[in-house]
Amino acid sequence: MHGVEECHDSLAFATEPVIGSLANVLGNYERITAPVSQELKDHDFIEAEIKYGLMQITEALSFLHYSEHKLHRNICPQSILVTRRGCWRLGGMGFLEENKENKDSFPCQPWTVKIPKMAQPDLNYVAPEIQLDKTCNYLSDMFSLGMVICAVYSDGNSLIGAEHTPSQYVRQLDQMHDLFGIIAHKMPLQLVDPVEKMINRDVRYRPTAHVFSTLRYFQDPVVASLQHLDTYDRKDLADKAEAYANLSQVIPNIPRKLLYKNVFPVLCADCKTSENIVYALPALLTMIDFAPRDDYMDIILPQFRSILSSTKPVLATVYILNKLDIILAKTPLDEIRSEVLPMVFNTLDSTSLQAQEAAVAAINGIKEYLDDSIIKKMVLPRAKSLFYRSTNVKLRINALTCIDHMLDSLDKMLILDEILPFLADVSCQDAEVVMTIVGIYKHMLSDKKFGLTHNLIATKVMPSLIPHTVNPGLCMEQFSDLMEVLREMLEQIDRQRRNKMKMETVTLTVPIRGSLKMQGEDGSGDEGITLQVVINEKSTSGKHAGGNVSEILTSNRDVSVTNKRNHSIQSLGMSLDEKTSCTLDKPLDIQRRHSLVPPGTGHPSISITSDDNSPDRPRRPSTHSLGPFSELERRGSRGSIFGTLGLGSDAPFISQRERRPSFQAFGESVMHLFSGK
Known part of the structure; x- marks a missing residue:
């Protein structure tokens, strides 16, 4: 030495x-x-x-x-x-x-x-x-x-x-x-x-x-790795990388005594030099991963603490951040807050794109160790500063991604006070940045705990997003994602607004659609229906071309419909005689309420016109097939069929039951006229 x-x-x-x-x-x-x-x-x-x-x-x-x-x-x-x-x-x-x-x-x-x-x-x-x-x-x-x-x-x-x-x-x-x-x-x-x-x-x-x-x-792989490690100082960079790569694979098989006496001292010495730390860190992190917690606390952590706080190359920092889950699993909470978190926060301030991406990814792993005060004072200011001072699109996306990772750990008021105004003020037109912001809003829409109400959506969020719908930088897929989020916002506004209006509006009784309720002008309840049938008969041989035969039929017969308010005469599916017979004994006020005939002092008449071009067209039982209504004089009509039958205005009163056979005979005569017989 x-x-x-x-x-x-x-x-x-x-x-x-x-x-x-x-x-x-x-x-x-x-x-x-x-x-x-x-x-x-x-x-x-x-x-x-x-x-x-x-x-x-x-x-x-x-x-x-x-x-x-x-x-x-x-x-x-x-x-x-x-x-x-x-x-x-x-x-x-x-x-x-x-x-x-x-x-x-x-x-x-x-x-x-x-x-x-x-x-x-x-x-x-x-x-x-x-x-x-x-x-x-x-x-x-x-x-x-x-x-x-x-x-x-x-x-x-x-x-x-x-x-x-x-x-x-x-x-x-x-x-x-x-x-x-x-x-x-x-x-x-x-x-x-x-x-x-x-x-x-x-x-x-x-x-x-x-x-x-x-x-x-x-x-023996263990012996071979220890042998390479023993001559490590005499190797070039390629040999060092190979030696440590082999060592990382056999560390689980190295006996504890050799591991801490032979391997660990060399790793610690190399991790304190900027030239060798890149090669030694993988083996050291592998050793931490397989070490019992007691060995980590007593032997490894005192040396590893100085490695975390020291100035390291970017590659070494990135590797530590990528393997942060291994460190978090073994390190006590107080050591995490004092040693690990500062390293992550400081890396967010780095000018290296690779280091920032690793720090942003690490934020997602350490968010459970962060409270609102740490996020508010340490993370959010750094993320916002990174966004504003960066001109690189990747760096801006990293800052927004960091904020997205923090959402689940943030209090609702912190989101409304810090995150929402920041996102609304972003004016960047780059497509990737816009879609990152859209992703954050989509994340916030997924749960009510984020506090994104329909009022905020309508006044703060959508006004900042709608201009991007005409952004020429968006591709078809990005535009579709943006429109999907906007539609989801509109649906949420519609749903919440309708629910609120329903709770605030007094319920009013609304008549059921399709019901008719009329009363006579004179209040007498005496309604009559005048039926006028006009039959235009054209000669098929051409001898009586232009000749029209008309028969005026008048009747004082009272016709009423069923007393159910929600059904018309057509919906009953019965013949006219059956409908008439069902209402003979009904009170006049009930018949008046369901009558199809408008009130009046005289007797209105119904005109039914049939074109002889369709002589075989069957007559529908419903009153809707009667055609337009017209007012005709009924009383005192000379030459009418009703008059010949003794049913005119001067005829004595005949009850409904007595009139039924005569009316049936009259119907048969009309059918003979339609058929040309």
């Missing part, structure tokens, strides 16, 4: 924070100053952590062997450092041997009692060819790594306990494979066979660092 600094009495450098060596973590506290930290005592490896650590050491050896052409010679738990993040780092480089001639094997100094033990590698992990043959190669480090793996699964105890004695080392070397059989039961099955080959005394059976790193044991 910091380069070497040297002076006359010291040599200093700084590494990333570590908790101790692998030997310390496994329980060896010999070289640690008292007291031992509780963190070190409580540290316990999980399988994923071991897998990831072994992968890191294998990569370090592969780099030394193939890139630097050097042999480590001191692979042991004491030379492996465990960082606070849980990573394994290879240290103890004081015994490196360089293969200058790039040979398969080269001479090497074995362990000896003539040199202090602190100046020599750990004898318990030295490869047999170094101690017995005084030669070494790259596979000697692989033997030492196999012994380290066995020590990890045996509580830090090596398979060889030489106790700094070469002779003891040789004796223990022969018993090593028997001890391995006991430890192998604790190892993952995929590691048993490779480790057994690594600790073989025959060098030819040992795998190289590169071959060992390709084992299926290491083909």
Whole structure:
């Protein structure tokens, strides 16, 4: 982490924070100053952590062997450092041997009692060819790594306990494979066979660092993601994006210990830099989504709070706003109001179209956390200001959309005082803006709680919308939507106005349509109907062309209709004789009320004219078929048929029942005249 600094009495450098060596973590506290930290005592490896650590050491050896052409010679738990993040780092480089001639094997100094033990590698992990043959190669480090793996699964105890004695080392070397059989039961099955080959005394059976790193044991998405994350600072932008994309997919599978020790610190560090926050945010939001609420409150939120309040690139802000539902689901209400809402409100003031659109969309998600005072003081002023100061149509639509999202959360009086006057004053002629306003009005018409009465519609809303019906910028679909809203407004005005007028109007009795009520002028109730039948008969042979035969029929017979007010004579469906007989015994006032004959002192007559062009036309029983009425003299008419029958004015009174046969005979005579007989 910091380069070497040297002076006359010291040599200093700084590494990333570590908790101790692998030997310390496994329980060896010999070289640690008292007291031992509780963190070190409580540290316990999980399988994923071991897998990831072994992968890191294998990569370090592969780099030394193939890139630097050097042999480590001191692979042991004491030379492996465990960082606070849980990573394994290879240290103890004081015994490196360089293969200058790039040979398969080269001479090497074995362990000896003539040199202090602190100046020599750990004898318990030295490869047999170094101690017995005084030669070494790259596979000697692989033997030492196999012994380290066995020590990890045996509580830090090596398979060889030489106790700094070469002779003891040789004796223990022969018993090593028997001890391995006991430890192998604790190892993952995929590691048993490779480790057994690594600790073989025959060098030819040992795998190289590169071959060992390709084992299926290491083909784990979690390990691969952690590996990419560990080398993140050495990657270009494309590799960083790929690394974090893969990390976001495997975060649900990463054990909690590795997640908060290895992953979370890197994410927080990258989210505080403007260059890397765009790549790190998706993984961080995924981590928040899958984190238990307690972990979010205790571990994530203290770091995430500073990320929310910091200055971020537009893309980072947009991503947070798009994923705001994840944050709202985990964040307490007081934190939402103090940290999340200000970020949304400030984004509304942004000059970035993309950021504003994200903020408008986020308003719909946070409206349940807003009261009328916050909306009135924070949201509406910003939305109105955004509309008035923007010349871009998209920005204006964003402002109107923000207001539309707020409608369901607003009080009725706030809508009438703030929203309605603002919408009525908008004079923009752009079609998209107009249709956005139409959509807001349509939203307000959907529920009475918005307070849009028929009075406001008629005086405030429609006068501002009607001019847009001739807006040339509207397409057919937009014009149809506008007219549909206007018709809905008119229907609401019609409905509410009629209901109000019905409640205010006194109910009056209105005569039923179709009823007739007449009274005689003299009040005597003596009505008569004079029937005049004119028959024009033309000669079919042409001999009597232009000749007319007329018969004047007069009758003093009283005709009346039924006493039901809502039915005419025609609607009864009865013959004239039947209708007459039904009213013989009725009182004269009832007959007068339903009479079709207008009152008068004389006796009016009814004229019926029949054209001989339709001699076979049947006579309808209804009085409507009688044709126009005309006044004829009835009394004293000489030569009339009634007179010849003794029914003239001077004839004695004959009752209705006595007149019926004579009238029937008269009807038969008339029918003979019509038929030409």
